[in-house]
Amino acid sequence: MRVSSHSAYLNAWVFTAIAGTRPEQGGRLSLPETLDGADYFNRAMISKSELEHGVRDLVSAGLISVAGQSFALTETGHDVSKSVWRKYEQRRSGNHPIAIAEERLKSIPCAEELGGWSLTQQEFDSAVATYRTNFRETLRKIDPELATWIEQGRPSRADRQLEDLLARVRARHPSLRIDEVMPPFRSAHMPIQPGLRFAIALSVQGDELQLYVGDRFWVEYFPSSKPVVVEDLEARVLGLISGECRIVESYIGHHGVSARLECRDESGRWRRRARWSSLRSLLPLRRHERVLQNVGP
Secondary structure (H helix, E strand, C coil): CCCCCCCHHHHHHHHHHHHHHCCCCCCCEEHHHHHHHHHHHHCCCCCHHHHHHHHHHHHHCCCEEEECCEEEECHHHHHHHHHHHHHHHCCCCCCCHHHHHHHHCCCCCCCHHHCCCCCCHHHHHHHHHHHHHHHHHHHHHHCHHHHHHHHHCCCCHHHHHHHHHHHHHHHHCCCCCCECCCCCCCEEEECCECCECCCEEEEEECCEEEEEECCCEEEEECCCCCHHHHHHHHHHHHHHHHCCEEEEEEEECCEEEEEEEEEECCCCCEEEEEEEECHHHHCCCCCEEEEECCCCC
């Protein structure tokens, strides 16, 4: 599902991409950098129509300024950004920055009929190509072997398992937006959207299928050659979408130290099915939790 019609969610996505990527006063963001920010915060590639609509609404509301193909926050936009990130850093209510911004921007009117900033398809495609090139160059510096493996794009059994799993999820939830970003990268992302309160991502690493939920939770399912492993992962993904599974994150202060995946058993009780933790989780300090649970699409 593309979020191309007017919505506070769409405006929040574009606003967060700009505010969270270049937050300093006066800093301008190029179009490829904005696409990078949109992908980073929502784990999805924003479309041309989504970006145009969001930019027009935000300009009309006085939150951003546009100069050609670059963007910056206005003074009002900086004030909103500070309040969003302040609330996010408090780690209350299990909110993602986009979800917090969505609440703040829900009263912004639609500026679609007023016209305004737009791109040609060629300009948008060129910016996407630049973003992908920059990403690959950065990856080559960080992990040359992984960059080479990805560029070869050789499908593995795990790749095919992921494709089949996604097909079954789409069949169950045809209205759910699932982006397979930047082929031949073997990953898929379900961004925050109407019907999904937190992002879910799936990726392949060798013979592993990996699940990412929200900001903290990450777990590997191995080996993907065993049907029972894939079935378990599929059940967890469908459970997270339906609300029958949830993520419980644990924090010491502002630091996320662990997260667990819980699903309801036959009696309705929550049972732990997987867990992620860092070394900080071993510290004998007071902690607090936040719960990520969907209400179903």
